[in-house]
Amino acid sequence: MKVFVTRPIPETGIQLMKDAGIAVTISAKTLAQEVLITELQQYDALLSAGFVKANAHFLEACKHLKVVSLFSVGYDNVDIAAATRLGIPVGNTPGVLSRATADTAFLLMLAVSRKAFYNYHKILDGKWQEFEPIADLGIELYGKTLGVFGLGSIGFEMAKKCKAAFDMKIIYHNRNRNETAEKELGAGYVSFEELLANSDVLSAHANLSPQTKNIFNKNAFSKMKPRAIFINTGRGGLHDEADLKEALDQKTIWGAGLDVTNPEPMAPENPLLRMPNVCVLPHIGSATEETRDQMALLSARNVIAGLTGAPLPTIVNP
Ligand code: DGY
Numbered sequence: 108m109k110v111f112v113t114r115p116i117p118e119t120g121i122q123l124m125k126d127a128g129i130a131v132t133i134s135a136k137t138l139a140q141e142v143l144i145t146e147l148q149q150y151d152a153l154l155s156a157g158f159v160k161a162n163a164h165f166l167e168a169c170k171h172l173k174v175v176s177l178f179s180v181g182y183d184n185v186d187i188a189a190a191t192r193l194g195i196p197v198g199n200t201p202g203v204l205s206r207a208t209a210d211t212a213f214l215l216m217l218a219v220s221r222k223a224f225y226n227y228h229k230i231l232d233g234k235w236q237e238f239e240p241i242a243d244l245g246i247e248l249y250g251k252t253l254g255v256f257g258l259g260s261i262g263f264e265m266a267k268k269c270k271a272a273f274d275m276k277i278i279y280h281n282r283n284r285n286e287t288a289e290k291e292l293g294a295g296y297v298s299f300e301e302l303l304a305n306s307d308v309l310s311a312h313a314n315l316s317p318q319t320k321n322i323f324n325k326n327a328f329s330k331m332k333p334r335a336i337f338i339n340t341g342r343g344g345l346h347d348e349a350d351l352k353e354a355l356d357q358k359t360i361w362g363a364g365l366d367v368t369n370p371e372p373m374a375p376e377n378p379l380l381r382m383p384n385v386c387v388l389p390h391i392g393s394a395t396e397e398t399r400d401q402m403a404l405l406s407a408r409n410v411i412a413g414l415t416g417a418p419l420p421t422i423v424n425p
Contacts, residue, residue: 108414110152113137113159116178117396120154120403127411144168152410154178163189170195174413176406179393180204180261182423183315183342191424198409198419202260203401204393209264211392212310212340215364216269218386219336221245222362225383243383246334246361248273254297254306255279256322257313257341258288265310266292278305281313303330308338315342323347328354334361336384340392343369348379355382366392 110124112133124131129152137157138146147153147169155161156178166175166189175190176198190197218224222243229235229243253269255262258279269275270292277294279285280302288294299322302309309331313319323337323346331337337360339346348369354360362384368377371390379385393402405421412419 108152109150110154110410110414111147111150112154112156113143114156114178116154116156116406117400117403119400120407123404123407124410127415129410129414140165147172152176152414154406154410156406158184161185161190166190166193166195173416174198174410174419176409176413176419177423178402178406181314181342183344185423187423187425196413196419197423198406198413198421199423200402200405201421203405204398205260205264207395207398208261208340208392209268210395211366211388212261212265212312212338212364213268213272215338215340215366215386215388216248216308216310216336219338219362219364219384220248222383224386246336248275248308250274250276251307252276252278252305254302254309255281255294256299256302256309256311256345257281257319258285258294259312261340262310262312263288263292265312266294269308275308278302300330303327304332306335307332308336310338311341311345313341313345315344320344321347321350323351325350325353328359331360333358336361337363339364340366343367343371352379355379355385366390 109130112131115133121131140160152174153172154176161175163186166186170193172195174196180199180201182199185197187197222245226243253266253275255266258281266277266288270277277292278297279294280297280299284296328350351363355363364386366388367390380387409419
């Protein structure tokens, strides 16, 4: 049994696969799709750490794989319908990264609300001269309304933190009602339009799908409060970047915090990076030692299950 791992992952997961008698090959760098297809012909499983584009062409060419295990909760880079049609189980890493990713959303919310990255750059640029009574003021979060778009486990963790730290009122929009959030956090289910109109902070946590692609566009931003903060730690494709930039320029909304961009990586000359009310991070949502260890273990368990014909602990295929 042989698995190809597309980028180095924590040793915990590698060791688990080796202990199960699996020969593990780890690629030091991301391979181009055609090169990866050729390479994979000698392997039985793929552990994808780094958003390999597994479209129908890729999966057809690799239909011998017994499992595709993703080192991520998101699976928008995989054509799940094609994988299912070809009988390839696809696993992901839900749950284990919820708290770390919500921490990142919370960090961005707070950083944007106090223009933290901009003020840090002021120091670096030698522009911190004296105490400023009215310059670069932020806005407070106490008692404000958090709107969660996509209230799964990451959205739930974000809502929990906002409630505990700032006694924020929680509203949410989701495919399904989240009874736990309603009971435990008093979260109110609202339509997408109501979410836009009533959120002081709108935090996006939904999966990227044809239904959610660019859902935060000019039209959506125009319905938000002028003092609203938009946070996206889900996928860059959830927002239209040009429309976001315009909404910030025209003060349609107050600020934005992004851990995900479209494309990734964001170019260093992107004007969003220099805006006072914008904080951008390079897709580090789940990047803690503890969480990445757990992701490595879960993705390894999915590989082992796929190679031994057992049900995947966390499977994406319907
Ligand atoms: C995920 O798991 O989908 C994240 O975006 C990567 O940490």
